[in-house]
Amino acid sequence: MARGMVIVGAGECGGRAALTLRDLGYAGPVTLVGDEPHLPYERPPLSKDAMVSDAPEIRAIASDEVLAEKSISHIHSVQAMAIDREAHKVRLSDGSVLPYDKLLLATGSTPRKLPMPGLGARCVYLRTFADALAIRAHLHTGSRIAIVGGGFIGLELAAAARKLGAAVTVIEAQPRILMRGVPAEIAEIIHDAHVAEGVDILCGDGIASIADDGSEARVTLAGGREIVADLAIIGIGAVPVTGLAAEAGLAIDNGIAVDAQLRTGDPDIFAAGDCCSFPLAVYGGRRVRLEAWRNAQEQGVLAAKNMLGAGEAHAAVPWFWSDQYGLSLQISGLSDEGRSIVRRDLGDGAFILFHLAEDGRLVAASGIGPGNAVARDIRLAEMLIAKRAKPAPDALGSQTVKLKSLLAA
Amino acid sequence: MSDWVAACAAGDIDEEDVMRFDHGGRTFAIYRSPDDEYFATDGLCTHEKVHLADGLVMDDIIECPKHNGRFNYKTGDARGAPVCVNLKTYPVKVDAGKVLVRIR
Numbered sequence: 001m002a003r004g005m006v007i008v009g010a011g012e013c014g015g016r017a018a019l020t021l022r023d024l025g026y027a028g029p030v031t032l033v034g035d036e037p038h039l040p041y042e043r044p045p046l047s048k049d050a051m052v053s054d055a056p057e058i059r060a061i062a063s064d065e066v067l068a069e070k071s072i073s074h075i076h077s078v079q080a081m082a083i084d085r086e087a088h089k090v091r092l093s094d095g096s097v098l099p100y101d102k103l104l105l106a107t108g109s110t111p112r113k114l115p116m117p118g119l120g121a122r123c124v125y126l127r128t129f130a131d132a133l134a135i136r137a138h139l140h141t142g143s144r145i146a147i148v149g150g151g152f153i154g155l156e157l158a159a160a161a162r163k164l165g166a167a168v169t170v171i172e173a174q175p176r177i178l179m180r181g182v183p184a185e186i187a188e189i190i191h192d193a194h195v196a197e198g199v200d201i202l203c204g205d206g207i208a209s210i211a212d213d214g215s216e217a218r219v220t221l222a223g224g225r226e227i228v229a230d231l232a233i234i235g236i237g238a239v240p241v242t243g244l245a246a247e248a249g250l251a252i253d254n255g256i257a258v259d260a261q262l263r264t265g266d267p268d269i270f271a272a273g274d275c276c277s278f279p280l281a282v283y284g285g286r287r288v289r290l291e292a293w294r295n296a297q298e299q300g301v302l303a304a305k306n307m308l309g310a311g312e313a314h315a316a317v318p319w320f321w322s323d324q325y326g327l328s329l330q331i332s333g334l335s336d337e338g339r340s341i342v343r344r345d346l347g348d349g350a351f352i353l354f355h356l357a358e359d360g361r362l363v364a365a366s367g368i369g370p371g372n373a374v375a376r377d378i379r380l381a382e383m384l385i386a387k388r389a390k391p392a393p394d395a396l397g398s399q400t401v402k403l404k405s406l407l408a409a
Numbered sequence: 410m411s412d413w414v415a416a417c418a419a420g421d422i423d424e425e426d427v428m429r430f431d432h433g434g435r436t437f438a439i440y441r442s443p444d445d446e447y448f449a450t451d452g453l454c455t456h457e458k459v460h461l462a463d464g465l466v467m468d469d470i471i472e473c474p475k476h477n478g479r480f481n482y483k484t485g486d487a488r489g490a491p492v493c494v495n496l497k498t499y500p501v502k503v504d505a506g507k508v509l510v511r512i513r
């Protein structure tokens with residue numbers, strides 16, 4: 001009898017992988033193990049719509065009914081503790097042991113901890129629904145919120161907190177917000193939007209110390225300024241969850257190292273989503289780790305295919321979005337691959353920056369604008385990037401040349 | 410009783426493109442396929458209620474602008490995560506250069 005497929009981590013990636021195994025007709029046992037008490041759910045709303053809602057709810061990737069209908073066994077609130085590669089078994093925190101034919105590690109990432117003493121009950125991180133509920137309880141008129149780190153999650157939280165009437169200070173050690181992966185021109189638009197909404201953004205000043213007495217957090221900056229907050233939310237990036245893989249002797253390289261087919265060094269163990277690093281074909285196999293929702297979804301699907309022997313290589317272009325106030329940002333590709341920038345204005349203040357490599361190849365596109373103004377052109381740019389196209393800069397910059405026409409060329 | 414409503418002129422939409430159409434407090438998306446046929450669906454994505462008309466049409470697929478969920482706009486079938494609920498479709502005809510949609 002088949003031992004079946006075991007997926008560790010019931011998040012975006014693990015959930016999609018389980019569903020895909022069934023969609024592809026796999027008939028053996030499929031077991032999804034997750035240490036959270038919930039159905040697999042989408043994290044992006046946690047810092048957006050769910051955070052401003054009066055009663056935040058989980059947006060599940062699959063309901064209990066769908067999981068039952070597809071005979072996917074979902075073991076929740078249980079952690080996978082160890083992998084016995086020889087015996088093809090995973091040991092769980094409830095003492096049970098799961099045999100597997102193929103194992104997928106979709107353990108995600110976890111917030112990077114601020115390496116500093118003094119943090120207490122009023123210093124928190126956001127990753128899970130439980131974290132979101134705890135934060136939500138502090139966001140109301142008159143509450144004082146300090147956000148440590150001017151990255152996406154911090155800024156989305158700043159926007160949510162303002163919407164709920166809190167006083168918000170964002171503390172960023174770098175000279176500007178969104179230093180990682182976002183061009184200065186776009187970061188400036190986002191910065192200005194926050195300032196216009198009343199957020200106090202402090203850039204270029206690191207934290208000297210934090211004193212948290214359990215009822216408030218006092219954040220002292222290197223420059224001497226002190227910010228007193230009812231809640232300090234720390235958003236300084238994420239680190240991959242690799243402990244289980246490392247202890248099983250699998251290679252770790254800024255994430256669980258996999259090949260283009262998402263295989264670890266063990267032919268029966270795959271890794272996908274936020275927890276893995278993989279070679280990105282579109283940039284000549286550059287090894288990257290992405291913390292992005294669509295990547296988790298796509299890699300979950302790809303891992304499922306390859307667990308069934310498809311042997312398919314990852315070929316997608318990275319894509320990311322963020323919503324703050326009425327603005328949406330979308331980025332496809334990795335902009336650090338670019339050497340020059342061409343700007344295309346789309347009207348209503350929306351614009352796209354096309355990032356070109358030395359040889360003229362389009363390697364990334366970053367867009368910002370109200371609503372979904374940039375979505376269609378970012379999607380077309382993504383297809384151009386995938387085709388490794390070298391569109392004429394004049395055409396990219398001209399609003400009258402349709403991007404779709406460049407794709408046909 | 411005729412419940413055919415004029416949505417736009419046939420030439421208002423490019424081939425392989427989509428347009429938003431609001432009527433009676435509701436919103437729809439009107440499509441022109443690459444082979445020059447017209448179709449209509451509900452205007453909002455079934456994932457987060459975003460206007461599909463801001464999305465990209467590729468063959469018989471409309472891709473949502475927000476998170477790239479996909480639907481077949483001819484049948485309304487949900488075709489790619491994160492969408493799993495189908496779109497409602499509406500009959501369309503072209504008469505004297507006008508695109509008419511039957512709204513029930």
Ligand SMILES: Cc1cc2nc3c(=O)[nH]c(=O)nc-3n(C[C@H](O)[C@H](O)[C@H](O)COP(=O)(O)OP(=O)(O)OC[C@H]3O[C@@H](n4cnc5c(N)ncnc54)[C@H](O)[C@@H]3O)c2cc1C
Nearest residue numbers: 009011012013035043044080107108273274291292293296
């Ligand atoms: C607040 C927030 C907002 C975001 N917004 C955006 C956005 O706007 N756009 C975007 O592109 N991306 C966004 N992301 C990123 C996106 O959500 C992630 O890339 C995605 O969730 C990764 O999916 P994953 O399945 O790889 O990991 P995860 O979703 O982290 O799931 C991994 C799961 O595995 C569990 N787990 C780990 N180890 C074990 C173990 N040993 N045993 C059992 N279970 C285990 C974890 O608890 C977790 O439930 C956001 C993330 C957060 C936190």
Ligand code: FES
Nearest residue numbers: 454456457473478
């Ligand atoms: S709103 Fe359409 S895919 Fe999410």
